[in-house]
Structures are given as C-alpha cells and as structure tokens.
Amino acid sequence: MLTRRLLAIGAGLALLLVGTPVLAANPNGGAECPPGQTTCHAWGGGPGTPGNPGGGGNTGGGNSGGGGNRKCYDQGQEIPCYDDVLGWWNPSDGCRYKLAEPQGSDVPAGKTRYWRSCAGGGMGSFEPVLRDSPPAGFEAPPSPGDVARRLLTTIEMKRPVISTAPSATGAGLVGLPVWLWIDPGQAYWGPIVAEAEEQGVYVRLETKAHKIVWDLGDGSDPVVCTNPGERYTPAKASQRPPCGRSSGYQKSSRNQPGGRFTVTATTYWDVQWWSGTMTDTFEDQERTNSVSVQIDELQVVTG
Structure with missing residues (x-):
C-alpha cells in the first residue's frame, strides 16, 4: 500500500524534498545546528529515545505536528513530527522513517526494514534500509x-x-x-x-x-x-x-x-x-x- 502511494506522488515527492539540508550528527543524540543557526531543537529540547521519542501522548498523524506536547524542528522551523506518507522525523540525520509493511521474507533475523526519505546532493531520496533498532525520533506504530x-x-x-x-x-x-x-x-x-x-x-x-x-x-x-x-x-x-x-x-x-x-x-x-x-x-x-x-x-x- 505504501509503495503504491509513493509511486502516485512520484515527482512531487522529489520536489518537496529538494533543498532540505541534512543535519550533522550529534554524538550525544539530537542534531547539531547548521552553520549560523542558533535555534536548533529536536523534540522540543531533546531527542527522544529509539522507539519512544519523548513526550508520550498522541502518536500523531498527518500534519498534526506530532503527538502530545512534542515538537520537531528543521533548521529552526517547526515541522510535523509525523507525516502520513513519509513517517517520523529523525533529527539526527534529517530524514524521515516509516516502518515497511509488509516486512518481506528477505529481512534477516534481528533486522527491521524501514522506508527512509532524505534530501541530499540536491535531490530527494527514498529507499529501504535495514536497521537493528528504530532510528532516533522514531515512534513505533501501534500494535x-x-x-x-x-x-x-x-x-x-x-x-x-x-x-x-x-x-x-x-x-x-x-x-x-x-x-x-x-x-x-x-x-x-x-x-x-x-x-x-x-x-x-x-x-x-x-x-x-x-x-x-x-x-x-x-x-x-x-x-x-x-x-x-x-x-x-x-x-x-x-x-x-x-x-x-x-x-x-x-x-x-x-x-x-x-x-x-x-x-x-x-x-x-x-x-x-x-x-x-x-x-x-x-x-x-x-x-x-x-x-x-x-x-x-x-x-x-x-x-
């Protein structure tokens, strides 16, 4: 279902992702501010833990800005923590992640497949990635x-x-x-x-x-x-x-x-x-x- 939706938005998705800078990784979690930017935040003041980004409450959806009191920022601009198509915002790498459904029989034991959408090199990317644990800022979907x-x-x-x-x-x-x-x-x-x-x-x-x-x-x-x-x-x-x-x-x-x-x-x-x-x-x-x-x-x- 997700693949069909993404094919449907095709070129529009690429255009939306063009020009979104990738934030530098912070070894202590969260994201480093881009040069000259002094109001860089993640989850309203600190990164969430994998699988349970801080704040709790509503799991968010669409353009609601995420769940509960949590807030997400990109270059100081508040953005939705969760997007219906692209998933959860990861402040550590400036990408969004969504759990792949179905996972597929080729996923190795202990791994989980996510769809990752990023912006880099002037073009938006959308690709499947395998991870041992949820990415930072990712809230697992409900059971x-x-x-x-x-x-x-x-x-x-x-x-x-x-x-x-x-x-x-x-x-x-x-x-x-x-x-x-x-x-x-x-x-x-x-x-x-x-x-x-x-x-x-x-x-x-x-x-x-x-x-x-x-x-x-x-x-x-x-x-x-x-x-x-x-x-x-x-x-x-x-x-x-x-x-x-x-x-x-x-x-x-x-x-x-x-x-x-x-x-x-x-x-x-x-x-x-x-x-x-x-x-x-x-x-x-x-x-x-x-x-x-x-x-x-x-x-x-x-x-």
Whole structure:
C-alpha cells in the first residue's frame, strides 16, 4: 500500500524534498545546528529515545505536528513530527522513517526494514534500509491489538429490543407457551464489520451476537438461545417457540412487585479482528435490556 502511494506522488515527492539540508550528527543524540543557526531543537529540547521519542501522548498523524506536547524542528522551523506518507522525523540525520509493511521474507533475523526519505546532493531520496533498532525520533506504530481495541469502541452494539408473547401490554396464563424474540437487525444481532488504519497498521474487525440469555424473572433456569427468536403470530399457536419456553410459567406473577415478572435479555457478542496474517479475539461484549409481563392463573369455573 505504501509503495503504491509513493509511486502516485512520484515527482512531487522529489520536489518537496529538494533543498532540505541534512543535519550533522550529534554524538550525544539530537542534531547539531547548521552553520549560523542558533535555534536548533529536536523534540522540543531533546531527542527522544529509539522507539519512544519523548513526550508520550498522541502518536500523531498527518500534519498534526506530532503527538502530545512534542515538537520537531528543521533548521529552526517547526515541522510535523509525523507525516502520513513519509513517517517520523529523525533529527539526527534529517530524514524521515516509516516502518515497511509488509516486512518481506528477505529481512534477516534481528533486522527491521524501514522506508527512509532524505534530501541530499540536491535531490530527494527514498529507499529501504535495514536497521537493528528504530532510528532516533522514531515512534513505533501501534500494535494491531491496540488499533482493534480502539476500533471496537466506535462500534454501536445496541441493547436488545425485547418482544414477548404474552406481550408486555397484555396478560398470559400459567402453563401456556412463552415466545421470546428481539429485533434481528444488524445493530442488535450483527454482523457488524469495521476497518481502521493507524500509521500503516490496518485492522479489520467483525462482531456478531452468538447467543441471548433470557431470565424470565420467576427463579427458573434461564433460557439460552443461539438465534434472535421468531415473532409470534396466532397462526403459530400450535408450534414450539424457536426461542422461549414451551411449558410456560409455572406460577402466577401476583406476588411479584407490581404483580409482574421482570424478563431480562442479555446478548453476547463475539469480537474477532484481523491484521495481515494475525488474528485474535476479545472477550464477549454484553448488552442487556428488560421488560415485564403479567402472568395469571387459569380460573376454572365449576357449576
């Protein structure tokens, strides 16, 4: 992906890099000021350590100027610490570095391939380099797991919208079948697919409800369904509910608060993510909602 983007900007990239002087290396880290320049800084006063340039906070992106309170300078002029295409600014050599994705099968053990873009000899350069450790000022991209975790927070898995037969607005009878179902829409049962990319780390995430647990509020064992249930109609009176309890309630709700049983439904969502050949899961996400129903005893009239 990165190679295609760089080919697309081609000549424009070379023009942008022309004329950017290379800073002399400083044995103590950071960069020496060019001749006549007295306001040379790196990371706002000192170089960051490899893989964790000082300051912390936001990892930066685009033209945001880097993360948190960090600042980057080239010849006294503040520049973005991170560029979407070229990566992180290295004040030690005046180049930018971006982690190569994918690394490639030819990368030796213990080495990491970066794309390096520099300006020197009047022409901009862009080339792959192998390094034992991250260059100074380089902040490693986030882990795929961190990207997936942030992506998950943007997904709306809604609480189940509950329906029952007998309905919440009517009354049922002891011993009659109870039908249970929820809105089967994507936001309530899935699947929901989302994608994100941060600093070249691409993640695809999918979440889907795999079961719903019903507590009928009468102290009996919960009803566990692997489907959202099916809407009841009078034509289905002789059928068994796909999700529910065929034997119904075994006692009335007259002794319950308000004379009603509280029916609680909890959906459990699987969450799986992929990044390249890597895949993993998060623990189930739960969404809960409740309604109440009235259950009466069947009155037998004797003569």
